[in-house]
Amino acid sequence: MAGTTSRTLRHYGELGLLSPTRVGANGYRHYDERALVRLQRILVLRQLGLALPVIRSILDGQRDDASALADHLEELRRERARLDRQIAAVEATVRSVRGGERLMVDEMFDGFDHARHRREVEERWGAGAYARGDAWWRGMSEAERADWKRRSAALLADWRDAAGRGIDPGGAEALALARRQAEWLAAVPGTPGHDEGRPAREYLLGLGEMYVADERFARNYGGADGAAFVRDALRAYVAREY
Amino acid sequence: MAGTTSRTLRHYGELGLLSPTRVGANGYRHYDERALVRLQRILVLRQLGLALPVIRSILDGQRDDASALADHLEELRRERARLDRQIAAVEATVRSVRGGERLMVDEMFDGFDHARHRREVEERWGAGAYARGDAWWRGMSEAERADWKRRSAALLADWRDAAGRGIDPGGAEALALARRQAEWLAAVPGTPGHDEGRPAREYLLGLGEMYVADERFARNYGGADGAAFVRDALRAYVAREY
DNA sequence: GCTAGAGGTTGACGCAGCGTCAAGGTCAAG
DNA sequence: CTTGACCTTGACGCTGCGTCAACCTCTAGC
Secondary structure, eight states: OOSSOHHHHHHHHHHTSSOOSEEOTTSOEEOOHHHHHHHHHHHHHHHTTOOHHHHHHHHTTSSOHHHHHHHHHHHHHHHHHHHHHHHHHHHHHHHHHHTTSSOOGGGGSSSSTTTTTHHHHHHHHOHHHHHHHHHHHHTSOHHHHHHHHHHHHHHHHHHHHHHHHTOOTTSHHHHHHHHHHHHHHHTSTTSTTGGGTSOOHHHHHHHHHHHHHOHHHHHHTTHHHHHHHHHHHHHHHHHHHO | OOSSOHHHHHHHHHHTSSOOSEEOTTSOEEOOHHHHHHHHHHHHHHHTTOOHHHHHHHHTTSSOHHHHHHHHHHHHHHHHHHHHHHHHHHHHHHHHHHTTSSOOGGGGSSSSTTTTTHHHHHHHHOHHHHHHHHHHHHTSOHHHHHHHHHHHHHHHHHHHHHHHTTOOTTSHHHHHHHHHHHHHHHTSTTSTTGGGTSOOHHHHHHHHHHHHHOHHHHHHTTHHHHHHHHHHHHHHHHHHHO
16 A cells, blocks of 8 residues: 555545545455556646645646646746745845844935834834835845945935925926835835835825934935925825825 | 734734733733834744744744754755756646657656556555656756766666676676666665665565566567576675665 | 454544634724 | 724634544464
């Protein structure tokens, strides 16, 4: 009775995946030639990682094996991508634990968000928000991180420039900047509204206020006036788009 | 109470991972600042894929986070390797289903084993043996398969040569060949004895007999005489080594 | 015929990490 | 007082079997 354990055969019987050909008076289950061929196919498909109910539908002819395998392949690839990111994140954590023992998430944003004001973010949006953003950041490659930082710096520079020129925070140009800011924020998992594709209304407004209130941030955006400009632009944006 | 679901917090409470700071008379659970910091760390570690009990031992200081992460990283890498093989195997299967609809496992061996005599293998060693060997073969890269085929062909040629020279099947040279044959067989997952690092005694002996009995195989090994030589050499090998 | 031992059987729990009811208590608002 | 929103505690479900525990069957030796 080798090949698999009897427990497995029993399990398949319960699932209706493979029933014994006949059951003796003593309760012993017997499998004939055809059943073994079926078992053979089951085991091959199982090795490929297919779920047992899927295998059943394939063997019963209710599902095309080629399409089932194609779907499964996609699923496997997604899983591998997830694993890759997780591995990268763990590696980054190991390095940072070995090194400065400090998380360098500060580089991630404008120096304000999550990193410095983690507690505020957590109190308002839940502790999970920080964790998700952190994992996302760690899972990026060096190149991706560099690209992100470049984009962040460009956005900051454009804000400073716009504020310096004294344009209308409710005008078209400021609106475009606010939209970039919103997309930039929404790209980060953990940001409230990330799943919906745009930041939560309250998050945007609250962020604007915090920008003004905290001089460490304000400095990045060109001082108190710059921060106020950003806040006003975000307000106008929210008023129009939400 | 965002960040995670209340169910999750309850779960962590049951695991002793994070208990509410205080529980009101109404049964409501409350978490203070320190608890939230702890939750924060829990969520970060969970994102990295660490198991909850491991997280607990880390947070309780019973386990070094750096070593735990290093172990975990190894585990993740193993998992990814497994996934890679499985993906390769599924891809190969998709191709073969699209193509000839026939499995080309025949190339795998000397043309005798599993492929042609699947039924015999299954009857004697269980249906799982074939499935494992099949998955192994599909999981190999083209280069690995080519290498395996080259090694197989070399082994066959050496057998034919030895048999042709009429050497002693119990002698040192035949013994060395038998050992190569045994290692070659044991390398295939699904081969009886694979896990122990050498083929099962009965498997080797039975294979020798089948080689002689089946002319399709015998041809590969240089006719009936060649097959008999292989069988005798395997017998002698078993007599000495098992 | 008796007995030991090998090998078979059927429940049923366990695992990892919660999601998801069901049944019911709490609280602020109208 | 009622409504509705939000909280609570069980307890089952999911995946694919491994692993007891308690018990039956069959073969072999005496």
